[in-house]
Amino acid sequence: MQKQWQLRPPVSQEFINQFPEINEVILQLLYNRGFNSQKDIDDFLSASYDDGLFDPYLFKEMTKAVERLWRAFQQKEKVMIYGDYDADGVCSTVILYQTLKSLGLEVDTYIPFREGEGYGLNTKIVQQFIAQKYQLLITVDCGIANQSEIKLLKENNIDVIVLDHHEEPLELPPALAIINPALKNSGYPAVKLCGAGVVFKFVQALMIYLEKNNSPLKLPVGFDKWLLDLVAIATVGDIVPLVSENRLLVKYGLLVLGKTKNLGLKKMLEKINNRSSRLDSEYLAWRLAPRLNAAGRINHASVAFNLLISVSEEEASKWAEILENNNRQRQEITEKILNRAFEQVGEVGGETKFLIVCGEGWPAGILGLVAGRLCDKFQRPTLVFTEETAGGEKKYVASGRSIDEFDITAALKECHDLLLRYGGHPQACGLTILSEKNYSAFCQKIKIIVEEKLTGVKLLPTLEIEAKIKAAQINWELLVELEKFEPFGEGNAKPLLLLENLKIEQVQTVGADGKHLKILASQDNDLANLHKLIGFSFGEWCAIIKPGDKIDIVFELDVNEWNGNRELQLKIIDLRLSKY
Secondary structure: OOOEEEOOOOOOHHHHOOOOOOHHHHHHHHOOOOOOHHHHHHHHHHHHHHHHOOOOOHOOOHHHHHHHHHHHOOOOOEEEEEEOHHHHHHHHHHHHHHHHOOOOOOOEEOOOOOOOOOOOOOOHHHHHHHOOOOEEEEEEEOOOHHHHHHHHHOOOOEEEEOOOOOOOOOOOOOOOEOOOOOOOOOOOOOOOOOOOHHHHHHHHHHHHHHHHHOOOOOOOOHHHHHHHHHHHHHHHHHOOOOOHHHHHHHHHHHHHHHHOOOOOHHHHHHHOHOOOOOHHHHHHHHHHHHHHHHHHHHHOOHHHHHHHHHOOOHHHHHHHHHHHHHHHHHHHHHHHHHHHHHHHHOOOOOOOEEEEEEEEOOOOHHHHHHHHHHHHOOOOEEEEEEEEOHHHHHHHHEEEEOOOOOOOOHHHHOOHHHOEEEEEOOOEEEEEEEOOHHHHHHHHHHHHHHHHHHOOOOOOOOEEEOOOOOHHHOOOOHHHHOOOOOEEEEEEOOOOOOOOOOOEEEEEEEEEHOOOEEEEEOOOOOOOOEEEEOOOOOOHHHOOOOOOOOOEEEEEEEEEEEOOOOEEOOOOOEEEOOOO
């Protein structure tokens, strides 16, 4: 699909004069991110762990939550941690479970089965908890939308602490305490923590409470820092913005991951190319998080949970192997369902603003992946449904993905009367609908909402280019400065740079079936400063361009490593023939 190239406005000469010691390309990137003072720049490039994190007690109900948990310690109450089946939910559950176990509290955990139970609490499991006489329930990465279930728990004298980060519903549940940065009155400044990030703040608050009250039970100094490997995986896996506190959690989490004490993570790292790749945010996003997610998508998330709480090498190896098999199955099933979804979608014209596909018996765990692929390809908000029949009545379960211009969860709020349950973020959601009648009405209503919201919006993927540079500015010093912007991710994207009028000196295809494109290029007849370009899946361009042609490229500055050698390379994100 055609892409729009959108170049950010260049910084003024006045701004450049304020910071003569900073490389102009780097200064442009800082300006693009809103850093226009020395303090802002220093905080971003040199932020420290201790100075950059917020006080967990900024959450208005944190004291109430911690004191209630401490009472459970003192009275030896039955405590249940209720989690979720994705990477964030599993990591959240493990973090809280290991913390409370380290303090000597006997605690149980429950992660629902995606296929049979769906997201969040359900009435059946709540009744089971009541029968088992639990006294305190802590939800992690869920709970904010479970108004009726938490009301039932409260009526049966079970206190509930909600540790969640999802959007605020129309009606809050009657929990004893809610710790959620997405609430309008949470009191917390970082509104985009993931679920594990919220649990991490709760652990920090608990450690502070125990220290202040001279408790005989204490966690070792630095205990919370050893949890950062899981926090980092969850933060990247849940695609929350890597800015402010989140960026620090991931930055230091990657350092912890490199020397992790978690046997399960060690085994995962060994299995994934034996750590041959650099441990960065891309490694978390494309290798670790998908594997943890695969457990809940294919069978039950307990596989990932058991891996991460393993206490022996043998146990960790067993669960890591099962998880690898889950991931392979996930990849195969996703491709099959995706092909069927593409058939349903067919040609997408300019008048189409919204995509809805539905298949009978499609695995619920795959729906979000398929929705994401469709949304990325066609640049349209997308819902992917699976249709089930239970008790003679049809049920429709969906996952959705959206574009920056459309808040899909806010749209669901406008359709709440047709939904059994729903929840999510502006760009990702889940929902359940009972009956074919409600499904049909919902499809009609949400299409109208989308049409209204996206009237006049060009639905084309946009490449936001940070700076136009000259080939002579590309060197190792620039790469070193760019690395200070890491970790990259949502809200802090890896910089896309623009080079114009590159003259092709050599061009060839590489890889299996000539799928990839390799170019040697110069600029301004400077043959002493040649650059290597690699375009993954750009092989078809070899039939269009030839030596002597001039091209413009949008690229990421990268490093190619082989046999102990390192060289700079320009990873092509998009290209076009030069206009002049």
